[in-house]
Amino acid sequence: MALAQQNPTSEPQRVIIPNSHGEKLVGTLHESGTRGIVILCHGFQCSKDYKLILNLAVALENAKISSFRFDFSGNGESEGLFQFGNYWAEVDDLHAVAQHFRASKREISAIVGHSKGADVVLLYASKYSDIKTVVNLSGRYDMKAGIEERLGKDYMERIKKDGFIDVKGSGHFDFRVTEESLMDRLAINMHEACLHIDKECRVFTVHGSSDETIPVEDAFEFSKIIPNHKLHVIEGANHIFINHQSELSSVVVNFIEEALNQF
Incomplete structure (x- = not known):
């Protein structure tokens, strides 16, 4: 058409x-x-x-x-x-x-x-x-993959201890990963989503x-x-x-x- x-x-x-x-x-x-x-x-x-x-x-x-x-x-x-x-x-x-x-x-x-x-x-x-x-x-x-490469091997221990992780991003762009934002990503289930x-x-x-x-x-x-x-x-x-x-x-x-x- x-x-x-x-x-x-x-x-x-x-x-x-x-x-x-x-x-x-x-x-x-x-x-x-x-x-x-x-x-x-x-x-x-x-x-x-x-x-x-x-x-x-x-x-x-x-x-x-x-x-x-x-x-x-x-x-x-x-x-x-x-x-x-x-x-x-x-x-x-x-x-x-x-x-x-x-x-x-x-x-x-x-x-x-x-x-x-x-x-x-x-x-x-x-x-x-x-x-x-x-x-x-x-x-x-x-969605559970790739996090260690970005945040480090002990990311879960660090974020549970401090509540956040500061990351040196690309292009001199720094950002803070909070426990809430990390949990937000880990809660995403692409398999379940795609079934819908x-x-x-x-x-x-x-x-x-x-x-x-x-x-x-x-x-x-x-x-x-x-x-x-x-x-x-x-x-x-x-x-x-x-x-x-x-x-x-x-x-x-x-x-x-x-x-x-x-x-």
Whole structure:
């Protein structure tokens, strides 16, 4: 089904959307004149301007598909406090963004997330059934994994003792992991969440075979339990697809185009 035409513009537009807590979420709209819009979600300690996210927005724009990339609360230009866990809070941010565009008579064609953002879009699909195309890029299946590498071997003892752990993040960005935020992450059960994804929802997982942050085995676990699922492994690609941006953009755009053509 052909998508209704909006007013296309060649210049990206800055858009500010309040979340459920009244915090301003800042994003960039790439308008291609379509009623449908793809929402792009960044990963941990990243932003809407991360190269992978920006490249996807440009690729979608070249395919005449509108997209919106935004900063989750506490990240980038958006208001709020940065937190280690808060997966469900980011799901709420995504829902606020989706509702904003629906109020403007737009349709959400797909939600795309990378790394932590990938888990957010999957959790969104497990809670809501209003978006039928979901793209999971390098998402984590086992939420208990990867914490020791970031916080240290004795992280549980330290956080029980002090109530927090201060971490030296990437790009000289320091952050504090509280016991509450750690428990928030450990409470996330991706297996259980994926069992609640509607069978009509098309899920596309893309993962690099050489992912150094989240093993490619996680992608195969998603493939086992999500009913309407397609898996694409990019040989030799790392967690951020640094040398495989073209293939990543190509397979994601193709999947979204195929999904749009099914309507």
